[in-house]
Amino acid sequence: MSDAAQGSRVGSQFGRYYLKRLLGRGGMGEVYEAEDTVKERVVALKLLSPALCQDPVFRERLQREARTAGRLQEPHVVPVHDYGEIDGLLYLDMRLIQGTDLSAVLHESGALAPPRAVAIVRQAASALDAAHAAGVIHRDIKPENILITRDDFAYLVDFGIASATTDEKLTQAGSAVGTWKYAAPERFTNAEVTHSVDVYALACVLHECLTGSPPYRADSAGMLITAHLMEPIPHPSQLQPGIPNAFDEVIARGMAKDPKDRYTSAGELAQAANDALSARDQDRAGDIVERSEEATLPTQQIEQTTLPTQRLHPPASTPTPTPPPGPVPSPTPPPGRTPSPTPPPGVTPHPSAGPPYHHPGGAEPPRHTPPPPSGGPGWGGGAGHAGPAHPAGDGPRNAPTFTPHGSGGWPGHFGAAPPGVSPRRPMPRKRKPRPRRGVIAAVVVVAIGGLLLWWLLPSGATPPPPPTAEPTSSPPTPSTPPVSTPPAAETQAQLFSLLPPGYAPGSCNPIPPPKGAFAKVSCGPNADPDGPPSATYALFPNRAAVRAAFDRIVRTSATVDCPGRIQSPGPWHRNATPDQPSGMLLCGTHQGFPSVVWTNDDALLVSVVQTEPQGPTLDQLYSWWTSHS
Structure with a gap:
C-alpha cells in the first residue's frame, strides 16, 4: 500500500508538524514519521481517528492518561513529548524509535x-x-x-x-x-x-x-x-x-x-x-x-546503591541555625510567600547567596549530538508496518535517553509495584560480575563512604583514626574495611533542607532515587506566586554525578533560550558571586511540558520544575526560579 493510498496525509502539514511518512495504521488511528518544524526534530506522531476525537469521555481520559504516560520516567516506556488537538483531531507526539x-x-x-x-x-x-x-x-x-x-x-x-x-x-x-x-x-x-x-x-x-x-x-x-x-x-x-x-x-x-x-x-x-x-x-x-x-543506555555503567524509601514529612517549624557570614536570604519570607519546608532536627539548611542569574561569560556547555541513526523501522506507537524509518535528532536506535527521575524501575530491575503490592527483588544473577563492574563499584563505595563521613562530621572536626585491631596469632590478611552508605533518613533529610521555599509540610515526599543518586523527592504545587505545579529534586554524591544527570535531561528535552535570551543550557551564577558559576541551567520542554532545570553544584542538587497547560508560563516559571534557586 502506498503512502498516497487509503487517505494518507503524507506530504501535508498538520499544525506545526510536516507528515513525512506513514508508519502504520490501526483501529485507533494512524502513526506518521513527522517533522516538528518548531522544535526542529523528527518524531512519531499518532493521529487519533475522528470518531474517537468526538467522544467526550475518550477526550477526558486521553488527556489525563497521556499526561501520566508522558511523565513515566522508565527506560522501557516510549516518552510522550506532547499531546493536544489540531483541526479537531487529537494527536500524540512521541519519540521515534528505531x-x-x-x-x-x-x-x-x-x-x-x-x-x-x-x-x-x-x-x-x-x-x-x-x-x-x-x-x-x-x-x-x-x-x-x-x-x-x-x-x-x-x-x-x-x-x-x-x-x-x-x-x-x-x-x-x-x-x-x-x-x-x-x-x-x-x-x-x-x-x-x-x-x-x-x-x-x-x-x-x-x-x-x-x-x-x-x-x-x-x-x-x-x-x-x-x-x-x-x-x-x-x-x-x-x-x-x-x-x-x-x-x-x-x-x-x-x-x-x-x-x-x-x-x-x-x-x-x-x-x-x-x-x-x-x-x-x-x-x-x-x-x-x-x-x-x-x-x-550508555549512562548505566555505575551500579545504584538503593536506599529504602521512607515517608518523611518536614516538621512545621524548626529553630533556624545561625547563618554563615555573607549574603543570605531573609529568614522572613516576603508577603504572599510560603516558607520552605523545614528540615528535620539536626540538619543544616544549605546557605543561599541571593537570587541567581545566568553567567554571561560562561563557557558554552558541550552539545550532545547523537550518533547517526541506522536503518530499520522507526516507531513511536504500534499500529502496523510501513517500512524503514530515517529519524533525525530525537531518539536514534543506539542512543535513546531518559531522565534521572520518576517512579519507574531501572534497567535490569522491576519498577515500583502497584499500590498494596510488595515489590519483588531484582532477578538474581548466578554468574560472577564482570571485573570492570567490580572495580567501578569499589570506587563508588569508597567515594560514598568519604562523602558520608563529610556529612556526619561537624564543621571543622577531624575524622577519628580507624580502630586498631587486637593482635592475633594468625598472619594478617589484606582486607577492605566495610564502608556504609548514607542512611536513607539522613539523605532525605539533607535533601529536604535544600528545597526552595513555598512548599507546605507534606507536599514533598520521597520517591525511589535513580541510579547514582542518594535521594529524591517529588513535590506538588509550590504555593508562591508563579510556582511550579510539580517538581522533583534529587541529591547526588558528587559533581560528576550531578553533571551526568543534567546532561541526560538535556538530551531528552527540547531546549529554548531562557527568558531574556539567556543561553540554555548554560551556566548561571548568583549576584554575590558574579565570576563563580553556581551550576547549569536549562529552559525548554521536557516530557511535553515547559520546564526549568538547574543544578546547584555546591549542594549536589538537580532540580526539575514543570508547568501544566493551565500555567504558569515559561516566563513566569523562570521568574519564580530567579528568586527560589
Whole structure:
C-alpha cells in the first residue's frame, strides 16, 4: 500500500508538524514519521481517528492518561513529548524509535529461545510495573505494542491509549480481534478491571514468545472470548520442544481465570519466568538484558546503591541555625510567600547567596549530538508496518535517553509495584560480575563512604583514626574495611533542607532515587506566586554525578533560550558571586511540558520544575526560579 493510498496525509502539514511518512495504521488511528518544524526534530506522531476525537469521555481520559504516560520516567516506556488537538483531531507526539515490533519478530523467526523470550518479558514487565505504580493500566498488551531494537532492547508503547477507548470492557464496538487474543476473562464480564489484566496479557505474550502462537487461536471474536472464559490454559512445554516444564506453571498462574490467583505484579510474573530457566539459561537471559542496556543506555555503567524509601514529612517549624557570614536570604519570607519546608532536627539548611542569574561569560556547555541513526523501522506507537524509518535528532536506535527521575524501575530491575503490592527483588544473577563492574563499584563505595563521613562530621572536626585491631596469632590478611552508605533518613533529610521555599509540610515526599543518586523527592504545587505545579529534586554524591544527570535531561528535552535570551543550557551564577558559576541551567520542554532545570553544584542538587497547560508560563516559571534557586 502506498503512502498516497487509503487517505494518507503524507506530504501535508498538520499544525506545526510536516507528515513525512506513514508508519502504520490501526483501529485507533494512524502513526506518521513527522517533522516538528518548531522544535526542529523528527518524531512519531499518532493521529487519533475522528470518531474517537468526538467522544467526550475518550477526550477526558486521553488527556489525563497521556499526561501520566508522558511523565513515566522508565527506560522501557516510549516518552510522550506532547499531546493536544489540531483541526479537531487529537494527536500524540512521541519519540521515534528505531526497531520493529515483537509481532514482526515472531512472524519472521517463529518461537524465540526461552532465554530471549524471558529477557524481553523482563523489560516489558519493568515498564508495566512503573505504569501500574502511577495508576495507569495499559489494557492493550500484545506483541504489536512491544518494540524491539537490534540489540533486543524492548519498549512498551501506547500507554493509556487503549484504556482511554472505553470505560472498561471490550464487548463494545470497535474492539480488535488482535487485542482479544491477549484479553483477560474479566474484560468480558462485569468484574472489576485492575492492573491484573496486564499481567494476564503479558503471560499470553510470554506464551507466544515461547511457542510462536498465542494461547488461544480462533477466527471469530466470540470463539476467542469463550476460550478466555472457559477453555483450559495451554501447556507451552507440550507445544514446542525444548521448553522447560516449569513454564507450564508460570503460564497457568499468569493466565489464571480468577485475577486473585494470578501473580500480583508483572515483575513477579517475569521473576517466575526467569526462575523457570536453567541456571545456564538464566545467565543467557541476563546477558541479553545487560547487552541491550549497554548498547542502548550508555549512562548505566555505575551500579545504584538503593536506599529504602521512607515517608518523611518536614516538621512545621524548626529553630533556624545561625547563618554563615555573607549574603543570605531573609529568614522572613516576603508577603504572599510560603516558607520552605523545614528540615528535620539536626540538619543544616544549605546557605543561599541571593537570587541567581545566568553567567554571561560562561563557557558554552558541550552539545550532545547523537550518533547517526541506522536503518530499520522507526516507531513511536504500534499500529502496523510501513517500512524503514530515517529519524533525525530525537531518539536514534543506539542512543535513546531518559531522565534521572520518576517512579519507574531501572534497567535490569522491576519498577515500583502497584499500590498494596510488595515489590519483588531484582532477578538474581548466578554468574560472577564482570571485573570492570567490580572495580567501578569499589570506587563508588569508597567515594560514598568519604562523602558520608563529610556529612556526619561537624564543621571543622577531624575524622577519628580507624580502630586498631587486637593482635592475633594468625598472619594478617589484606582486607577492605566495610564502608556504609548514607542512611536513607539522613539523605532525605539533607535533601529536604535544600528545597526552595513555598512548599507546605507534606507536599514533598520521597520517591525511589535513580541510579547514582542518594535521594529524591517529588513535590506538588509550590504555593508562591508563579510556582511550579510539580517538581522533583534529587541529591547526588558528587559533581560528576550531578553533571551526568543534567546532561541526560538535556538530551531528552527540547531546549529554548531562557527568558531574556539567556543561553540554555548554560551556566548561571548568583549576584554575590558574579565570576563563580553556581551550576547549569536549562529552559525548554521536557516530557511535553515547559520546564526549568538547574543544578546547584555546591549542594549536589538537580532540580526539575514543570508547568501544566493551565500555567504558569515559561516566563513566569523562570521568574519564580530567579528568586527560589
